[in-house]
Amino acid sequence: MTYHILNGELLPAATAAIGLNDLALLRGYGVFDFFSVHRGRPVFLEDHLQRFQRSAALYELSLPVSVEALREQIFKLIRACDMQEGGISLILTGGYAEDGFHADTPPNLLILSRPPVPRFADKQRVETPIKLITHRFVRELPEAKGLNYARALRSQAAMKAAGAGEILYTDGQRVLETYRSNVFLVMPSGKLCTAGSDVLQGITRKYVLQLATEMGMETETGDIPLSHLAKAKEVFLTGSGKGVFPVS
Amino acid sequence: MTYHILNGELLPAATAAIGLNDLALLRGYGVFDFFSVHRGRPVFLEDHLQRFQRSAALYELSLPVSVEALREQIFKLIRACDMQEGGISLILTGGYAEDGFHADTPPNLLILSRPPVPRFADKQRVETPIKLITHRFVRELPEAKGLNYARALRSQAAMKAAGAGEILYTDGQRVLETYRSNVFLVMPSGKLCTAGSDVLQGITRKYVLQLATEMGMETETGDIPLSHLAKAKEVFLTGSGKGVFPVS
Numbered sequence: 191m192t193y194h195i196l197n198g199e200l201l202p203a204a205t206a207a208i209g210l211n212d213l214a215l216l217r218g219y220g221v222f223d224f225f226s227v228h229r230g231r232p233v234f235l236e237d238h239l240q241r242f243q244r245s246a247a248l249y250e251l252s253l254p255v256s257v258e259a260l261r262e263q264i265f266k267l268i269r270a271c272d273m274q275e276g277g278i279s280l281i282l283t284g285g286y287a288e289d290g291f292h293a294d295t296p297p298n299l300l301i302l303s304r305p306p307v308p309r310f311a312d313k314q315r316v317e318t319p320i321k322l323i324t325h326r327f328v329r330e331l332p333e334a335k336g337l338n339y340a341r342a343l344r345s346q347a348a349m350k351a352a353g354a355g356e357i358l359y360t361d362g363q364r365v366l367e368t369y370r371s372n373v374f375l376v377m378p379s380g381k382l383c384t385a386g387s388d389v390l391q392g393i394t395r396k397y398v399l400q401l402a403t404e405m406g407m408e409t410e411t412g413d414i415p416l417s418h419l420a421k422a423k424e425v426f427l428t429g430s431g432k433g434v435f436p437v438s
Numbered sequence: 439m440t441y442h443i444l445n446g447e448l449l450p451a452a453t454a455a456i457g458l459n460d461l462a463l464l465r466g467y468g469v470f471d472f473f474s475v476h477r478g479r480p481v482f483l484e485d486h487l488q489r490f491q492r493s494a495a496l497y498e499l500s501l502p503v504s505v506e507a508l509r510e511q512i513f514k515l516i517r518a519c520d521m522q523e524g525g526i527s528l529i530l531t532g533g534y535a536e537d538g539f540h541a542d543t544p545p546n547l548l549i550l551s552r553p554p555v556p557r558f559a560d561k562q563r564v565e566t567p568i569k570l571i572t573h574r575f576v577r578e579l580p581e582a583k584g585l586n587y588a589r590a591l592r593s594q595a596a597m598k599a600a601g602a603g604e605i606l607y608t609d610g611q612r613v614l615e616t617y618r619s620n621v622f623l624v625m626p627s628g629k630l631c632t633a634g635s636d637v638l639q640g641i642t643r644k645y646v647l648q649l650a651t652e653m654g655m656e657t658e659t660g661d662i663p664l665s666h667l668a669k670a671k672e673v674f675l676t677g678s679g680k681g682v683f684p685v686s
Contacts, residue, residue, distance in 0.1 A: 210454045211550075220466075283463070
């Protein structure tokens, strides 16, 4: 059976529910994070817990429990669901507001179990790269994982029509990020480039950069002109859900 | 007793709840509207129903019921709550998504009863104008009432510190709107000005413009340079919750 945890309480996923006055529901006000569970263990948990706290701070929200308690609840959920492969979403909302705006309670903390994100075998992945469409859009507070994905969800019809798998955001000059991945370019010189600012500081991004350096690749973290997209030898996306994903 | 309606079902407000996989909660994906109830009657209901439908269309969401059925549910809620003075929030979410992203169900429709917004007697209102602070910010899709109020909610500490009642958004050149009101300026010539584009097409705004014209005032709907703020004789805000509100 699948469970979620709401404010510390383990609840069957099918019936777990939250009050209608929650500020995430009413005002899109909250932050989240997501990590994979592989062989029963959360992947890069400490990185995700750190980022979740940073996102909360940027949104002026306080965790209602200690990080230790949050960590324990995560392991409790993994055990309850007997999860070997899957994912966990953390959500911290603005709390309940009877007037629909000013919180009357501390934030609500949701720990949601997720099915595994479909992953292809390495060979098949490289052979089935995804298409991108571009949109001019800079997220409001790109360093934080806020709940505002309206732009991405509103564009699903456009993505489908274009046969695209993700939307690449640009401010008109620079390659930024997709709505749920960081973007890497391998330039003809062999240098690996990714955006430095106005993007989410992804966890997989961090480890890809680290690994590339260890492998002796030259890396650059900074502004990427849009024109580099056409010049790049390879383009790939990274994210905690999908891992590393090639772009056609 | 207070009730809400969730997908057509009348539920006691204290226990009404929505599943944790709703896309408004998970991704801030949804639209809303709000109108006052005065002497038991919804104020400008048809305008709000029209705008709610327009917001939904801009977000690529379909109302799961006919407008006639929605109207009936609103009246049913007002009767059940025996509401004389108050407000109603309409919320249409992206629906439930087991994978946290792609909707598996039609949108969820919430009709929430709200307590009356505090209104002062006319004299007291004019004598207690509110302060504004300004932020450089243009809403993503200003014509629609989307759920993304994270910016406004995140700024409550800054507003409190400044003793401000609202945040005025500007793109650096123009006076736009506050996070929940339209802005009007009365210029030294007596002309009434309000922003034409990149703002919500407010219902109270519409009736204030209509009334001003009927009273023989000159009105202008278009770009308002920021410098006009200092020159204006009077500044006031309009919104369905607060009505008309003076700015100091």
